[in-house]
Amino acid sequence: MSNNETTGYVYANALLQYRFANDHPFNQMRLKLTTELLQDLGYLKTSHIVKPRIATEEELLLIHSYDYIQAMKHASHGILSETEAKKYGIDGEDTVQFKHMHKHSARIVGGALNLADEIMSNKRRNGCHLGGGLHHALPGRANGFCIYNDVAITIAYLIKHYHCKVLCIDTDAHHGDGTQWSFYTNEDVLTYSIHETGKFLFPGSGHYTERGDEKGYGCTVNVPLEPFTENESYLESFKNTITPIIQSYKPDIIVSVHGVDIHYLDPLTHMSCTLDALYEIPYIIKALADEYTDGKVLMFGGGGYNIWEVVPRAWSHVFLALLGETKQQGHLPQKWLDKWQNYAPCKLSTTWKDELADYPYIPRTAEISASNLKVANLVKSWF
Template sequence: MTLFTHEALWIDSTAAGRYRFHEDHPFHPIRLALTEDLLDASGALRPDQKLQPLSEPPDEALAWIHRPDYIAAVRALSEETPAAQAVASAAQFGFEPDGDTPYFPGMHEAAAAIVTGSITAAEAVMSGQTRHALHLGGGLHHAFQDRGAGFCVYNDAAAAIRWMTRKYAAKVLYVDTDVHHGDGVQWSFYTDPDVFTFSIHETGKFLFPGSGFAHERGESSGYGACLNVPVEPYTEDDSWLESFSTALERVIRVFKPDVIVSQHGCDAHALDPLAHVHCSMRIYREMPRLIHRLAHEWTDGRWIALGGGGYEHWHVVPRAWGLLWLEMTEHPLLASIDASPVGAPLPAVWPRVVSPRRPDDLPRTWLDDTAAWAPMPRRAEIAAKNLEVLALALQHLG
C-alpha cells in the first residue's frame, strides 16, 4: 500500500484565469474565483493544501493527444494579430470568431497551462504525494485530435490519462458527469483496453455534441472499455443517481482500475442555461461521495478530479465544486450539510468577488430547497426510459 504524504491537494488554477474567450462567453473563469472564494470563506481551503503546477511545458503530452498541424494552428491563432493564413484556416480547426470556440490572444499558453495543471494532479497522485488531487481548471473534454470544440482547445483530461498510462502503465477509469457527452476523451481511447471511459449525460438526441449513445462501446481491443449512459431531458435527482450509481458500481467491478479520473461538469443542474436535465445540488453531494468510496475500495484512494462545464456561475458552480472539495478532504462541514434537506448555510460574507453581473438572489444554503420546486411532468415515464437505456448500456459488461 502506498504511503501518501497528503490526503488531498488542490492544484492552483490561477493560469486557467487566462483561458477567456470574451467577457460574454458562458465559459468564464469567474466560476473558479467564486468557488475558491466560497471554500476560503468556509475555512475549507488551507495554504498547505495548495500545490503549484509543474513548471515544464507539456509539449510532449500535447503531441500524444493532438496532431502537430492542430497544435501549430493553435499557436498561430494565439498571436495578438494572427497571420491572414492562420485566420483563413481557423474554421478548419474548429475556431470561428462567432462560434462556440473562438480563438483569442494567448490561447495556446492558457490552454497548455490547463494541461499542465491536470498532469500535475495526475503526477501528484501516481507518485504517492497525495491520494486525491483536484484541478478545477481542467476537464476540457470536447477537444479532438485535430480540432477544438465545445469551448475546449486542448484536451487536458486525455493528456493526463495518457501521462499515467505511459509513465506508470496504469489502468485508468475516466468518469464524466458533465451534462454533455465526454466525446473528446472517449474517442482518444476508443481502441485502448487500458482506459475505460464512462460518461453519463443528456442524450445526444437533443444536446451537443450529438453522441454518447449506448451502442458506443469501444472498438478493436478497446471494445467493452467504454460505457455511455444517456439520460432523458428533465431527468431528476433520483433517476440520475440510480443510473449513475448502478453503472459506476458495475464498471469498477469489471474493469478494476488503478486510478480514477473524474470530470465534474456541473451543468446537469436545473438552473443551467445550456441543457435540459433537471437535477438539484443533491447529485453534486452524492456523486463525489460514491466516487470517493469506490476509490478507497478499488484504487487505494487514487483519485484525480477535474472541473468542466457549468454555466450558472453564481448559483450552481461554486456550490457543486465546493461540495466536491469538501468530500475529497472529508471536511467536518459535511456533517452539518448532510443534517438538513437544504444543507448548512453558506458563509454570510460570500461572495466577495466583485462583478457587475452579480445577481441579487444568491443561494444561502449548500443544497437546494427542492420542496419548493414544481414537479416535472412525465416523471415516471422519464425514469422508466432511463432504466431501459441503462439496461441496454450495461449489456456488454459482465
C-alpha cells in the same frame, strides 16, 4: 502533512486567463468563486495548492496532432488564416481565438499533469483540478469551448509514465466525446460517460451503442439519459452501472469529470437535477476510489454555466468529498456573500440548499425514469 492535506487542489490566478470573451458562457470566474468559498469555509489551505505549469509540446502530442498545436500557437498571436481557423474548429461562436490561447490552454493541462505526478508518487492521496475538464477537444480540432483536452492528455500520461489502467468517469451533462474518440481503440482506459442524450444536446454523440472498436471494444460505455431527468433517476442510473463496471475493469486510478450542468438552472442543458445530486456524485466516486483504486482519484471540473447560483456550491463538494468532510448544511460564509453579492447579477443563495421556488414540474417523471432504467439495465448486463 496531516491526512486531509494530502488532497491536492490545482490553482493559480493565471488559470483565469483561459477566457474566450467577456460575454462567453464559459467563464473561469466560477473557479475563483469556488476557491474563495472553500478558503472562507476554512477547508482549503495553502498546503493543498498544486501550482500549474505550462505543458510541453511533447505532452500535448500525447493526444493532439502536431499541426493542430502549431495552429493554436499561430492563433495565439492572431496570425491564423480564416481557412485554417475553420479547419481547426476555432471559427464559430462557441470556441473562438483569444490572445495567448496556446499558453493559457497548455497551463490547464500542466496543472493536471502536476497533480497526476503528485498522486502517483504518493505525495498526495487524491486531488482535483476544477479549472480543467476540457473533455470535448479532439486530437486535431477545438470543440465545445475546449482547446486542449487535459482529461485525455492526463489519461495518456498516466498510461505512458505509470503504466496505469485508467477508469474515466464523466458526469457532465454533455457527452465526453473528445476523451471517448481519443481512446476508442484503446484497452488501457475505460471511458464512461453519463449524460443528457445527444438527441437534443451538443455534441450529439454518446449513444449506448458506441462501445469502442478493435482492442478497445467494450472499453467505451455511455449512459444517455432523457431530458428532464431528476435526481432519483440520475443517481439510480449512475450507481447501477458504475459499480459493476469498476468491479469488472479493475483500474489503478479513477479520473473523473464533474461538470455541474445537469442542474435544472443550467442555461445550456435540459436536465432537472438539483444540488442534492451534485453533492452526492463526488462522494460516490470517492468511495469507489477508496474501495477499488487505493484511494487514487483525480477529479476535474468541466461544464457548469450558472456560475453564481450553482457552480461554487456544487464544486465545493468535489473538494470536500476528497477531504472526507461531510456535506455542508446551514449558511454560506458571510464574508463570501458580502464580497460577491456586489458583483452578482442575481440575489445569491445564502444557504447550501436549492430554494426550488422555480423548480419546473415534470409531468412525465415515471416515463423518463423507466426509459433511463431500461438503458442502465442494458449497459449493466454487459458487465
